[in-house]
Amino acid sequence: MPKRVDHAERRTEIAKALVRVASHRGLHAVGMRDVAAEAGVSLRLVQYYFETKEKLLLYGLQHLVERFAERVAARSRAAGDDRGPRAMIEALLMASLPTDEESRAFHLVYTSYAVLAVTDQALAAQPFIWNPDAAEDTLTELLRQAQEADLVQPGVDVQLEAVSLLAMSAGLGTSVLVGQRSPQSAATVLNHHLDRIFQTSGNGSLTQQARE
Amino acid sequence: MPKRVDHAERRTEIAKALVRVASHRGLHAVGMRDVAAEAGVSLRLVQYYFETKEKLLLYGLQHLVERFAERVAARSRAAGDDRGPRAMIEALLMASLPTDEESRAFHLVYTSYAVLAVTDQALAAQPFIWNPDAAEDTLTELLRQAQEADLVQPGVDVQLEAVSLLAMSAGLGTSVLVGQRSPQSAATVLNHHLDRIFQTSGNGSLTQQARE
DNA sequence: ACCGACGTGGTACGTTCGTACCACGAAGAT
DNA sequence: ATCTTCGTGGTACGAACGTACCACGTCGGT
Incomplete structure (x- = not known):
């Protein structure tokens, strides 16, 4: 029965099983036997495709980051160039929030x-995995483009605001993850700061020192 | 030799050993034998004062939170009422940043x-342990006081800014912890936002749409 | 002066974990 | 058609872990 099998595909499937069990029982509690059972294969098979547990964990992280990058890219593409850079930034930040079960799992395991x-x-x-500067650079570049298009308030330090938004997104994400805050609440906070950074378009709002 | 011993003190010392080894090898890797060795006592003793590992971990968390609360309180008292509420808030936020080894350990173990x-x-x-709303309430109250003293910019939502500052502090703290960002850089970001929230006192700065 | 509880040590037990070993069927290569 | 490599299963081994058990000295209470 042993037809030639695609190693990459099999490794991916096992890595998905790893993430799944890690999101349920915690990364510290995953054993190779658990991963094998979750993936529906034997322990020996997990050993075969990843010789050691360390390599399995490493590949699991790699897989996780790739999946997340795809997710963010998809969302950014969905809210793409047609609605301007602010929509793109908003999509990017919101995609980092643990709203549905998939992103909850990502946040938990990634933080682990x-x-x-x-x-x-x-x-x-x-x-190559641990590259969070990439997000910072991307966001900074988006803000800089918006700045050149005269969409942001004057005197805004785009680099600093990019760092701030990402830090806030991370912190809020953790709060949502542990159940301290609702996703909607976190989104509201982030949107408030986007309102502050960007030029007021249409409706004035809270942060404006309303001259009336 | 067995004089009557203070249980609370002994438990505290063991908890300190737990935090110490957890900060070096990771919380997932701490065993009762490690804690015993670090505390300089026998495994049996750890068993004696904490019957089970779960209780040890629970007490360790409790100890950690108490120590941190003391630390923050001490810093707030040091930069106390003489220099106004902004100094107090600044001290509170900076105390949450992993600057020295002690706060690094706290951040790591607490996040774990x-x-x-x-x-x-x-x-x-x-x-009673997992009460991060306390920090939010404290900070909100401090900001509200500052607002009533006409120290903050008009139109500022103090509750929202409190949440934002704490989320940012947490996010930046994690960045510092994993070595992605320096403590000074994180402090700069936080100070920038304090400048934004508070009335400009003395030197004007970046965020002001400088009227000159 | 006795006695029961306290503090402490050592160690053994059962489980679980990661890894290594052995065996075997099925396909591609020669 | 044979042979080597690949995919797969089962299982055993050594280590480490949390916990339970047993023993012993030393205090405080009466």
């Missing part, structure tokens, strides 16, 4: 990896 | 607990 990487050097030394 | 609590119900059901 991040915490793990502080004490585990094998995880910390992943240059 | 938070991540753990998402999948572990025994940890999630800790009502």
